[in-house]
Amino acid sequence: MSDGWIKRNVRAIRGRAYPRVIGSTREPSWMFFDVALPLLTVAAYAYIYKFMNAQAQYIGYVVIGGAMTAFWLNVLWSMASQLYWEKEIGNLQLYLMAPISRMSILAGMAVGGLFETTLRAVSTLVIGVVLFSVALNLSHPLMLFGIFFLTMVALYGMGMMFASLYLLFGREAYHMSNLMTEPVYLASGFYFPVKQLGFWAATGASLIPITLGLDAIRQLFYPTKTQDAFLPIATEALILLALCVVFLILAKYSLDYMERLGKTSGRLTLRWQ
Amino acid sequence: MGDTPAVETKALTRVFQPKKKKEGKSVTALDRVDLRIEKGELFGLLGPNGAGKTTLLKILSTLLLPTSGKAYVAGFDLEKDFVEVRRRINMVSGGEISGYGLLTVRENLWMFSQFYGIKSKDAKERIDSLLDKFGLSDKRDEKVRTLSTGQRQKMNVVRGFVTDPDILFLDEPTLGLDVNASRVIRDHIVDWVDNGKDKTVLLTTHYMAEADQLCNRIAIIDEGKILACNTPENLKKMVRMNKTLTLDVTLLADKSVLGAVKGVDKFTYVDDAEKNLTHLKFVLTDESAVSDIVSDVLGNGSKIVSLQKTEPTLEDVFIKMVGKGFE
Amino acid sequence: MAVGGDIRTFKNAAWLGWQMEANWTDPFLFATYSIVKPISGTLILVFMFMVVTGGHTTGPYFSYMYLGNALYMYVAEVLFGVTWVIHDDREHYMTLKQVYIAPINFSTYILGRSAIKIAITSAGVLITLVFGVLVLGVDINLGSVDWPLLVAAMTFGLGCICVMGLALGGVTFLTAKHSMGINEGIAGVFYVLSGVIFPITALPGWAQSISKVLPITYWMEAVRRALAPGIMDQLGHSNGFDITGMVGFNDMFLMVDLIVSAAIAFGLSILIFRYADLIARRKGKIDWTSAY
Numbered sequence: 089m090s091d092g093w094i095k096r097n098v099r100a101i102r103g104r105a106y107p108r109v110i111g112s113t114r115e116p117s118w119m120f121f122d123v124a125l126p127l128l129t130v131a132a133y134a135y136i137y138k139f140m141n142a143q144a145q146y147i148g149y150v151v152i153g154g155a156m157t158a159f160w161l162n163v164l165w166s167m168a169s170q171l172y173w174e175k176e177i178g179n180l181q182l183y184l185m186a187p188i189s190r191m192s193i194l195a196g197m198a199v200g201g202l203f204e205t206t207l208r209a210v211s212t213l214v215i216g217v218v219l220f221s222v223a224l225n226l227s228h229p230l231m232l233f234g235i236f237f238l239t240m241v242a243l244y245g246m247g248m249m250f251a252s253l254y255l256l257f258g259r260e261a262y263h264m265s266n267l268m269t270e271p272v273y274l275a276s277g278f279y280f281p282v283k284q285l286g287f288w289a290a291t292g293a294s295l296i297p298i299t300l301g302l303d304a305i306r307q308l309f310y311p312t313k314t315q316d317a318f319l320p321i322a323t324e325a326l327i328l329l330a331l332c333v334v335f336l337i338l339a340k341y342s343l344d345y346m347e348r349l350g351k352t353s354g355r356l357t358l359r360w361q
Numbered sequence: 362m363g364d365t366p367a368v369e370t371k372a373l374t375r376v377f378q379p380k381k382k383k384e385g386k387s388v389t390a391l392d393r394v395d396l397r398i399e400k401g402e403l404f405g406l407l408g409p410n411g412a413g414k415t416t417l418l419k420i421l422s423t424l425l426l427p428t429s430g431k432a433y434v435a436g437f438d439l440e441k442d443f444v445e446v447r448r449r450i451n452m453v454s455g456g457e458i459s460g461y462g463l464l465t466v467r468e469n470l471w472m473f474s475q476f477y478g479i480k481s482k483d484a485k486e487r488i489d490s491l492l493d494k495f496g497l498s499d500k501r502d503e504k505v506r507t508l509s510t511g512q513r514q515k516m517n518v519v520r521g522f523v524t525d526p527d528i529l530f531l532d533e534p535t536l537g538l539d540v541n542a543s544r545v546i547r548d549h550i551v552d553w554v555d556n557g558k559d560k561t562v563l564l565t566t567h568y569m570a571e572a573d574q575l576c577n578r579i580a581i582i583d584e585g586k587i588l589a590c591n592t593p594e595n596l597k598k599m600v601r602m603n604k605t606l607t608l609d610v611t612l613l614a615d616k617s618v619l620g621a622v623k624g625v626d627k628f629t630y631v632d633d634a635e636k637n638l639t640h641l642k643f644v645l646t647d648e649s650a651v652s653d654i655v656s657d658v659l660g661n662g663s664k665i666v667s668l669q670k671t672e673p674t675l676e677d678v679f680i681k682m683v684g685k686g687f688e
Numbered sequence: 689m690a691v692g693g694d695i696r697t698f699k700n701a702a703w704l705g706w707q708m709e710a711n712w713t714d715p716f717l718f719a720t721y722s723i724v725k726p727i728s729g730t731l732i733l734v735f736m737f738m739v740v741t742g743g744h745t746t747g748p749y750f751s752y753m754y755l756g757n758a759l760y761m762y763v764a765e766v767l768f769g770v771t772w773v774i775h776d777d778r779e780h781y782m783t784l785k786q787v788y789i790a791p792i793n794f795s796t797y798i799l800g801r802s803a804i805k806i807a808i809t810s811a812g813v814l815i816t817l818v819f820g821v822l823v824l825g826v827d828i829n830l831g832s833v834d835w836p837l838l839v840a841a842m843t844f845g846l847g848c849i850c851v852m853g854l855a856l857g858g859v860t861f862l863t864a865k866h867s868m869g870i871n872e873g874i875a876g877v878f879y880v881l882s883g884v885i886f887p888i889t890a891l892p893g894w895a896q897s898i899s900k901v902l903p904i905t906y907w908m909e910a911v912r913r914a915l916a917p918g919i920m921d922q923l924g925h926s927n928g929f930d931i932t933g934m935v936g937f938n939d940m941f942l943m944v945d946l947i948v949s950a951a952i953a954f955g956l957s958i959l960i961f962r963y964a965d966l967i968a969r970r971k972g973k974i975d976w977t978s979a980y
Binding site for chain 1: 425448457460461
Binding site: 117118120121122124125128129131132133135136137138139140141142146173176177260263266267270271273274278279280281284285 | 717721724725728729731732733735736737738739740741749753780781863869870872873876877879880884885886887890891
């Protein structure tokens, strides 16, 4: 009756994605919040730049950065720390008992949340562009897609690595996720060019895939504003490719290692840590 | 029953260390447990709270590593070949709240079936059949959050069977269920083991009657140690308790002959003139004394109003072994 | 007797809140968390400012923005904290129904639970302000602080924020897992419309009208004036134009506006909470779960 390993894990991804997709359709209240909320932050930061009479592209950077926060938050809250909640309600042990890769469970969560996340990102971008009369100039759409794809794979790989912490820790890991929200906005230059942090800080921040992804995407939309770019697009694409490989491998090892640690210490399914 | 047991443990030990010293001492949840469960057995594990039952189940279901010792499920080493183990097992715990409130019963069950690589069409057929057997067909398309506690537990039990595992771990599966629901589940467990090929169940329970009724063999565990492991009948024989016979008869004038019946160790009586009854109690060394007692009572012109024979129960076994009842 | 019971409920709830908020890690990590989180949020604005000014953090607007962002932590954390109590207890620990049916004032319990949030947030605000003064040159002079105005503004402002959180908590009873979205939304509205990081005069006219009925707007202005009266004078009178939108409000008038708007918000919040509570009981939503 059971299929090979690949089919089993593909089914697992589909199975885990299902509650996310169905949940989106059965409780549509999220649509309003996922459209309105990011716009508030974008609006606040856009008005700061406006008040300070900043150059027009900075408002564009804010809109693009605001759109990309959707993916960072999805990785952090709907994938990584989701394992914490799964542990609390007793689903985690059922997942861990199943003969599938842990990455399939996480991939399922990511895929299932993609619809909501993409809607949030696109709506932020579109409404932000309209509200603040942002002029975006995209001449290489395929390159944009490629950069975006690499960024997402690397980012979700990193997210899987973080998720492994939840196999061992409870509230500590949850608070770590909380802690990482704003520092990553800062370090990755969500609302200003990351170059502003200085070369070495920006280099360190480049370990977070969304840093270089965002920088490259901004360059694609503002090809003449090279003074705000950190590295050339081609360089950033290569680094992102390397990060894809590194994070996916690290995720696999980290999940296996943390699971083993959790099983040894008895904390794998321990609730209310 | 094949040569490879379904479950085998050798000196299995699990010690829990606190994170910090101030959180208390270490706890030995399992202490050199040796167990062998053959394929096709319905095996019971009885023990008070904190005895180590759930710890053992967690190890066998690959959620926990032992501190020392070895464990094998379906012939596979739990530490090295856990993926192979997972393909062959499933577990259901009593009082589970797993699942997603927003999904329907069917959807929840389907989702979990996908983690075991079961084709959707097959999964849905199995789910519908099991829901029907467990009396949940009308709840199939209801959201999980609308289910009562008992219905939810039934759904959890269905989840355990949907994957058709070789070995099923049931940790107090009838907890919180009413009499009828419990009976349906027990009947299904027995059917599944009896009619399946080498299907094995390891069942933990607090309900002595359940263990007595269902299990081929029972292990009694306390403070991490297996105190006894045998068939229910043999376990009861270990408790050298005599059987008792209690009779309520119409007022019996002459009771002298009853004390002299062969096979009666002790005999007491109480006359209740108001109700015109005599309450007789016999401690028997030989069950064949029952017929003699009945003949003597009837021969003396008395009528039997009620008759009850009691034998050592599993509870007696448990109390003798563990030294206490269930807390 | 009722007051005594409420005090006891508040104390017990506050103790529980502390256990939930603070005992998840060792003190060092907790301290790191409590420092890094607020400062990194503030640094985003600092770098945005520096991008435009070419690296400088001088000028009254920088201090205006910095102070506002620091104070806003109360709005975000306390609103979130109050709502989170209901969400957490209901969805994760499933203890809400046991607390709800206990013979205590449920509102007092929620406020007690979130009291620790105020304490932790106060530490975060203080750390941020000290960092701003020592490292970034934010213009706060302890000798110039208007303490009576500060105490009055903080009392009314924080009280108002807590009760608004209670209203949002009530709404949480009725919504699915996106109740946090409502919370963030309301906090976000305050962020944009209450002169937190830019004066309300930067907004379109219709938005400024909304700003002027929000208690947070007056609270922000009052606390800024109390902490850094010099900055507000400078900013308020730049080039003869009322940049903050509140130059014409003297301190007394400002406090009256704060108290009146806070009182209205207070009344509305209590009504919303009670209504939401009633509907939740009718629909059986006190103890439902909705995670997916």
